[in-house]
Amino acid sequence: MPSVDRRLEPRRKPRQVRAELTRERILTAAAHVFAEHGYAAGTTNRIAERARISIGSLYQYFPNKDAILAELLVQHLDRGTWTGADELDLSPGTLEATVRALIRDAIDNHSDDPRLLRVMIEEAPVSQELLDTIDRHAKLRTAQVRDVVVGHPDVRVGDPDVAAELILFTVETNTHKFMAAPRSTSVETFESELVAMVTRYLRGDL
Structure with missing residues (x-):
């Protein structure tokens, strides 16, 4: 069984509706970006831009795009x-x-x-x-x-x-x-x- 990469753990688990909506916006944006640009070119900057949030806000929820993709697969x-x-x-x-x-x-x-x-x-x-x-x-x-x-x-x-x-x-x-x-x-x-x-x-x- 492959080893678990701890860097993939989301940084923030939403407890409020607004935070959950932001997290879902990031995931929805990432799905579009990965489909349109591929994984290599699907950068966190592109995802943040598509979600209409700052890159700093994105990193409050996910440490990197690997963690975002892992969460998309869970969904x-x-x-x-x-x-x-x-x-x-x-x-x-x-x-x-x-x-x-x-x-x-x-x-x-x-x-x-x-x-x-x-x-x-x-x-x-x-x-x-x-x-x-x-x-x-x-x-x-x-x-x-x-x-x-x-x-x-x-x-x-x-x-x-x-x-x-x-x-x-x-x-x-x-x-x-x-x-x-x-x-x-x-x-x-x-x-x-x-x-x-x-x-x-x-x-x-x-």
Whole structure:
């Protein structure tokens, strides 16, 4: 596991509404700057200018642009949701539709500007908050997928725990890569191919 860089810790945790709004302005501005200019050229000066605050004010909240990017990735992860088994139709014959619903969740969770998503994937440094967020979401989403694997009558896998981890890793990794890269294949085609692959695996056809 990568070591945690203590320089990534935010300097100020907002306690008042005004401070929280300023912090969000910085993060919103940074998202636009990183998407437009890339990470190397996405300086704190550009971010402060876009947020319409002084560079000194920015540094009251974040020590550097690495800390800002790490926080943007935490927000990205926290915004993502997966549909729970209790919200899905798990009756016989619905496995493909169930898998499609899960994969569509993953696609929707990565529908940010592809340029920003690429920066987050390629450049985001490791903060303790980021590691904690990744671990929390991995446990939650693996449990959600496991509930589907265990609860759907059409699923034929040997180990539900392993199957849930494999599905989550496969869907998340491929969706990350696809949504962040320039592409000629449509999202619809990508979705259908990934649905077919995961469905065949769960049915025991592979």
